[in-house]
Amino acid sequence: MEDVICTFCGSVCDDGEFDLEKKKIKKFCKLGSSKFAEKQRIKAPMIDGKEVSYEEAIDKAVEILVNAKKPLLYGWASTANEAIRFGVLLAEKLGGVYDQCASVCHAPGTLAVIEEGLPGATLGSIKNRADVVIFWGSNPAEAHPRHGLRYSISAKGLLVKDRKQRKVIVVDVRPTKTAKMADVFIQIKPGFDYAIISALRAIISGSADVVPNEVGGVLKERLVELADIMKKAKYGVIFYGLGVTQSRGRDRNIENAIKLIQLLNRTTRWVIWPMRGHYNVVGAGEVPAWEVGYQYAIDFSRGYARFSPAEFSAVEVLKRRDCDAALIIASDPVAHFPMSAVKHLKQIPVIQIDPYPNMTTLLAKIVIPSAVYGIEAEGTAYRMDCIPLRVKKIIDTNYWTDEKILEEILKRVEKLKG
């Protein structure tokens, strides 16, 4: 089978070849191939560790959800839009909280969009046009292994033909694997992204004299050189990663970077884009945006959507002990959340929907295994640049899809709640 679409990282490569007999995927990177290899699965739905039918597990889940005053529905980054939509509707119906993985990841980028907008481009535009590519606090060689080949570093474009016609720059706190592939590597002191971006803005707007001799561990000459490369680019791009969103300054770093892009566009063309992680974390934000108005940290306890990241993101809700049940889907908060948040998860009934066992499985009261999108189920996912792709079903399964599980839960909740 050809044109198989990978459901691992935000690159969502769509050129895989799946050998149905050997059950092997070709062309994908190590991360993608491991997703398509056989792995340990949750065998059957469980209540308190005891195997039950899907119907029983769903009935029990519905009972927990309708009896909760304010359930938290969290996860969503590794499932399809069709499932996410039912999840949003369910959160609205229950008067609960909808939050998704971005709130501990790229959400500062969303806050920056609220402040300044998002001057961006699709990966296909970048591959064909970008003659300067900057990875800032992002490391595709390890996190998005085929990004460079398909879209950025060595991609063969229509207008910018190949690696030779493209300048690659890495800005990071350590020499990453990507840095080794770059023409220019600028190592900065941790937490100095904001200051360095400000210095670049000053140099580009003609006020180089206010920039001190060294900023964030980088000599002024090097910043002037970098500014010069940026100004001379015909079409440049900054791909930023968690190194910028989750270090000192957070959303303000991105806001500053967007202002830099605004400035550069007065004389040439530049775009900026986040290196989103999970294959459909973009969908986990886009779907609630069109259904209820916001991307994440959404509370429905008043019967309509309210957005407030400092109050309604999953970690905050848990730390405040402001939810009395949780539905966790396609995510592992127990492994990734701070202890203070996990502590409350241990106190409340947790329903987990996931194809694979993880740390969260260990404390879930109800576990509902599901089919893997892109392998056992078809559905829509948005690549990191918001390009929609319909991921495919390539092998049969007896597992229910997230979509079906959530649709069933929603149907029953609607019946009970009216």
Added chain:
Amino acid sequence: MLWIKNGIVVDPKNKIKAEKMDLFVKDGKIVDETKVKKQDCTVIDASGKLVVAGGVDMHAHIAGSKINTGRTMRPEEMRVVRNIAGKFRATVGRVLLTAPAIGYEYAKMGYTTSFEAAQPPIGALHTHEELDAIPMIDKGALPVFGNWHLVFKCIEEKNMEKLKALVAWAIERSKGFGVKVVNPGGVEAWMYGGNVKSLDDQVPGFNVTPREIITWLIKANEELGLPHSVHLHCNNLGVPGNYQTTIESIKLANGFSNAKRQVLHVTHVQFNAYAGSSWRDAGSGAAEIAKVVNSMDNVTIDMGQPIFGHATAMTGDAPFQFSLHKLIGARWSNKDTEVETGAGIVPIGYLPNNPVHALQWAIGLELGLLVDSNKVALTTDYPNGGPFTEYPYVMAMLMSKKMREGELSKVNAYVQKATGLTSIDVEKTLYEVIHMTRSLPAKILGLENKGHLGIGADADIAIYNLNPLETDTSKEFEKVYKMFKSAEYTIKGGEIIVKGGELVKEVYGRTFWVDATKKADIQAVMPDIREYFNYYSVQLGNYGVEERWIKKPARIEVV
């Protein structure tokens, strides 16, 4: 089955001017009296009430990456609560609305069809997902063609067979409805920071001009015989003096004809109807444009009327959006899209005291008043000019000079010298305004069963608490406004969805798409498409939308 009794029907397509008559509905269609058993009908007493076809919005940005990025960028827009979750969905939004809010608000106003006006082909699946999330109304979407490298290539090669094949293929793949052209050539120029300034500027890097792009696409559109004509957002949008470019573009329709409809629809013309050389001396070019449109029988326009208050500029015209960002210093989103197209978003507001905004407001009205009612459809280019929920305001303004005088006294006096609005005595009749919001947009789109109440038409009906025989629309503008804001009944596909201005039933409409693949030799262009897909970021096999992925697809085959 429905029996709508004793209503006063206004149905311009069927030349019915306020006649008392009964309507019958069966299986979602308007049928003859003999086709229903009256005892089985639900009877609606429409005595003394206005009965018209459901409204048709032929140009609005209601679905896809643009409006959704707008929502994300502007949470302040989403903080207006319209409906608390209960029998119906929770809805929020000031001017930018959530998908369920869009459906509900159209329905409450008696509108039953709306078309998304700009869809990047590669993002079509996103557009369709959002269209599927809009309840109550029928919908469709127009893919954009004016800056696509493949389109340029076909024109450079002067190969009409290839261009036709590409258009038919792309509309089929995107499950789109027609050919939208946005600032032809200008968006490609923007990829390196430029724009095009006239119809004869060469597009950088290509041996084509905007004039050629428009003309070739009109020719391809007409040879394919698509239901809708080319739908053009002109070059130089938002630039003082641009009315001349608009007139030149309109004249490109000369030499083409179609017995059923226009061959060129020029959209949100208000934004392209400015005289002068800068915003300091800007004036109205509406009268000149109206003269040209009125003198031609193959061109239609829509208004793009600004509404005072909040709005969000979102278009495929990326260079314009950047200029606007620089001009007003507001937030700016941009999306360069493969080698297909681009787009941008900037929040704006229209203030009555601001001379430029007042000018824009006056120009929109001038166009609505001066252009023949058979050639100008009512739009706000939602959300660029403002909310669609204020269509009743525009309707009332077109029908009442007195209302206009009252409104004029509240806006910046600059409009008095810069436009001719004060001296326009025209008052459109109710019949004309119903035409501009129903039968005309349906005709422009090529939707034969929409916008009228003849036998066989879709049973999309709006009933308003307004007796046209006893209402003086010139004087009673407040009543007219209020009544059109809130329908007494909205009927969609034969089902009552709104009663007394309140939602009573949620339904999901169809998504129309056009299949013209039999009208062209698709293979003629496939080698070029394959070659270009080496440079796309998705595989050819993963490009496009299958019909089964859409909730309620309605395929219109062109034969």
